[in-house]
Amino acid sequence: MNVFTPSSVAAKLAAVSAVALGSLALAVPAGAETVAFQDARGDIEHGADVRSVRVVNEAAVRVKVRHDDLVRSFRSGSGIKVFLDTDRGQAGPEFIFLGGTFEGSDYALVEAEGWKPASRRAEPLECGYIMKLNYADDLAHIKLDRDCIGNPDEVRVAVRTSGETDAGFVHDWLGDRRELTRWVARG
Numbered sequence: 001m002n003v004f005t006p007s008s009v010a011a012k013l014a015a016v017s018a019v020a021l022g023s024l025a026l027a028v029p030a031g032a033e034t035v036a037f038q039d040a041r042g043d044i045e046h047g048a049d050v051r052s053v054r055v056v057n058e059a060a061v062r063v064k065v066r067h068d069d070l071v072r073s074f075r076s077g078s079g080i081k082v083f084l085d086t087d088r089g090q091a092g093p094e095f096i097f098l099g100g101t102f103e104g105s106d107y108a109l110v111e112a113e114g115w116k117p118a119s120r121r122a123e124p125l126e127c128g129y130i131m132k133l134n135y136a137d138d139l140a141h142i143k144l145d146r147d148c149i150g151n152p153d154e155v156r157v158a159v160r161t162s163g164e165t166d167a168g169f170v171h172d173w174l175g176d177r178r179e180l181t182r183w184v185a186r187g
């Protein structure tokens, strides 16, 4: 009996492509690109120490920052800056999301120029964005409407946290100072 009949070959090809499709489906969830980045623990003697950052580029752009130990008290003086690079044609980030990460603090999205707010009195942009803080899990969830940041196809970020200690303010970057993640394409 010849096992290499056209039908058995076709069946084997079908089985192979089913496996290939299955693994692709697992690797790339429909409609979402999510990339996670890790950072060392203990860079600063403060709970604002960055542990990891997750960037999601889909219907909205979302950045989730895990800290070592986020606390509610204003005494932590803890804060965050997320620099958003949305245009390869322009050097550096186009936007900065900045805010406090202790309870009751405020936040804003502003246009950036040279890694700083575009003007000394940069007005917060009036569009849809929100930060939610989870003190149990030490997370800051930032969600930005696409229209707020020019509806980019791809985005990358640099993240800097800060906190107050007896010795003054300390800060921690994801990776190195002003290090941008790889580009995250829209899912």
Ligand SMILES: [Ca+2]
Pocket (backbone or CB within 6 Å): 039, 040, 041, 042, 043, 044, 049, 050, 051, 172, 173
């Ligand atoms: Ca760190």
Ligand SMILES: [Ca+2]
Pocket (backbone or CB within 6 Å): 085, 086, 087, 088, 089, 090, 091, 092, 093, 094
């Ligand atoms: Ca840019």
